[in-house]
Amino acid sequence: MRIAVRTGAGAPCPTTAAHEDIPVNVLLDHLAEFREGFIGTVWLTVASSVLALLLGVVLAGFRVSPVPPLRFFGAAWVTLFRNTPLTLLFLTIWFAVPQVFDFGFDPWTKALIVLSVYTSSFVCEAVRSGINTVPLGQAEAARSIGMTFFQTLGSIVLPQAVRTVLPPLSSIFIALTKNSAIAGAFSVTELFGWQKVLSDQGFAIAWLFLWVALGYLVITFTISGLFRLLERSLEVAR
Amino acid sequence: MSSSVLYDAPGPKARMRNRIYSVIGTAAIIGLAVVVVMRLADRGHFESEVWNTFNYSNVRETIRDGILTTLKVFALAGVLSLVLGVLLAVARASDHRPVRWLATGFIELFRAIPLLITIYALWVLFLTYKGDLGAIGENNGFWALVLGLAVYNGAVQAEVLRAGFNAVPRGQVEAAYALGLRKSQVMTMLLLPQAVRSMLPTIISQLVVTLKDTSLGYIITYSELLYAGRQLANTTLVNGQYIYVPVIMVVGTIYVAMCLALSALATWIEKRGRRTKTGIAVAAAAEPAEAPGVLDPAAVPAPAAAAGETGDAPLAAPAREAEGPKAAEGPKGPEGDTGEPRGDSDGPVGKSN
Structure with missing residues (x-):
């Protein structure tokens, strides 16, 4: 992947002008940071x-479980995090959560927690609607041969739900890739941070935008390609 | 599938066990909440002096202005994104190849790039050419936010509308051409109204995303609700600490309330649409940017939206079977976000040549 970015970078900017004047080769001069x-x-x-x-899978299990408080917890989690702006969640973990816990996290871990919690609510809904598309008879048959809740869910329903859940999961993860840009604004090393730092140094924003966009395109295309491979390998003739 | 099939109606033993689990679960959730509240109270975040700051008129005005600014950005960006969405969707269904390619390229590019990157690039651009841009240069943060939101959400709305076009039965378009209607008439009298009607819940759900994303103005230091709140917390010192926790609670509640109200509208329209027997199926009230299954016309009647409602599953399985031969016509998977031109990209209009 990285090689593709590098060769792609070389092609459209053959000029070797000093980067103070025409910063078309901003990528080549800052390749190490870009790679980072x-x-x-x-x-x-x-x-x-x-x-x-x-x-998300655990929460989806909560939402279909026979225990009411767990169902309530799952529903509350999904409603809360799907309707909160991600930037607000970042602010919360940066300023409010340290007031509750005595130990601190580094910015990367905080970003990881925020992104996972936010995305898990979408994963939960995708898994739950996947569970709902498994034919009723499957669970009934599993129940009638005496399987428990966990056996029914774990060995009958969830494996069959995987096939319908994959396409929405693919775009949830693509959305997650895009959302991770917000972490860059909170001093985590990633592509938006690169764009921000170099644009603060006065490089032309158009070129930075192009390279960063290309970087994201490579990642999102890889994700959708991987998921298409997965879907194909899990496909069954009906 | 109704979730109750996953377990039997509990007998006396299971009822006892579930009751014990319920008690433990409730205790755990309440315990967690109590610990959080206690810790925050220990640090003095629930002192009356702290919350009394919200009684000052200037604090209230700051929050009110923040809400108004957020709503202003949302209104303008929402309208612009809908206009852009209609234009792009129509362009993508065009007979002329260059127009179609341009629209497709625009949609796929801006859907794939993080919104923050677009907004930041626009902001830096506006700051750089501040003198030449007049009103836009003056209000650079506002316009960067509005235009960034409009471009990204316009691209998504265009895809939503295209899914709506595809949901209109082809026979209707053919009948319209047979009656002698022109391309523009087919689009404005037949495709657009039905597409908008069937995709309205999805369109509104995407507007919820637009509303949530106005908070990205925080990062380009434009003083919408979130940034205004941050500034407020940053400058208000009560009992030796800044009032971050109360402000986050207040601002968070406002955001969640606004988004929930808009989501409720989408769900209500979806339920209302499901009641009527005529016309094409009304789409799910799901956010297309996060769950692209809703953009797939084959998936429109799928029970994804009706999740949790009982008795949907027996209908869903035959519906998927019936879709089988139709899906085999073109390589349109349930994938919505791949950026791959689909087999049916000529659109229904192109079919008529």
């Missing part, structure tokens, strides 16, 4: 995807 930002974005996206997926 790119890896930062990828790493943050991957880590929070995994955490959001775990949290």
Whole structure:
């Protein structure tokens, strides 16, 4: 992926003008920082995807469970976090959460927590509607041969829900990639941070915008490609 | 599938067990809440002096102005995004290849780029050419936020409307051409009204996203509600500490209330649309930017939106089966965000040549 970005960078800007005048080669001169930002974005996206997926599946389990307080907790979580702006959540963990806990986190961990919590509410809804598309008879059959709630959910319903959940998950993770840009504004190393720092140094914003956009395009296309591969490998003839 | 199928109607033993779980669960949730409240109270965030600051008229005016600014940005960005969405959707259904390609490129580019990146780039651009831009240069934060939101959400709304166009049965378009209607008449009298009607819940849900994203103005230091709140907390010192916690509580409640009100409207329209028997199916009130399944015309009647309601599943399975041969016509997967031109990108209008 990185190689593709590099060669793509070389092609449209063959001029070797000093970057103070015509900063078209801003990418080549700051390749190390760009790479750092790119890896930062990828790493943050991957880590929070995994955490959001775990949290989201557990919450979806809560929402269909026989225990009312857990159902209520799941519903409250989803309603709260789906209707709160992500920037406000960032502010909350930066200024309000340290008042509750004595120990602090570094900015990267805080960003990871915020992104996972926010995304988990969307994952939960996707998984729950996936559970709802599994034919009724499947769960009935599982129940009638004596499976427990966890067995029914874990070995019958969830594996079949995976196929319908994959397409929405793909775009939830693409949205997560895009949302991770906000972490850059809160001093986490990633692509938006690169754009911000260099634009503060006076480089032309158009070129920075182009390179950062290209970086995000590479990540989002990789995600949708991976999910298409997954969908194809899980496809069954009906 | 109704979730109650996952477990039997509980017998005496299971009822006892569930009751114990309920008690433990409730205790855990309440305990967590109590711990958080106690800790915050320990640090003096619930002192009357702290909350008394909200009785000062200038504090109230700051918050009111923040809300008004957020609503102003939202109103303008919402209207612009809808106008842009209609234009882009019509352009993408055009017969002329260059127009179609331009619209497709614009939509896919701006949907793929984080909104923050677009807003920041516009802001820096406006700051750089401040002198030449007149009113826009004066109000650079406002216009960067509005135009960034309009461009991104316009691209998403265009996709929503395109899904609406695709949901209109092809026979209607053919009948219209057979009656001698022109392309523009088919678009304005047939496709657009039905697309808007069927996609209204999704359009409003995307407006909720627009409203939430106005808070990105915080990052370009434009004083909408969130930034105004931050400034307020930053300059108000009570009992030796800044009032971040109360301000976050107040501002958060306002945001959640505004978004919930708009979401409730979307859900209400969806439910209302489901009641009527005529016309094409009304789409789910889901946010297309986060869940692209709603943009897939094949998925419109899917039970994703009706999740949680019982008795939907038996209908859903045959519906998906019936979609099978139709989906096989073109390579349109349930994917909405891939940026891949779909097989049916000529749109219904292009079919008529």
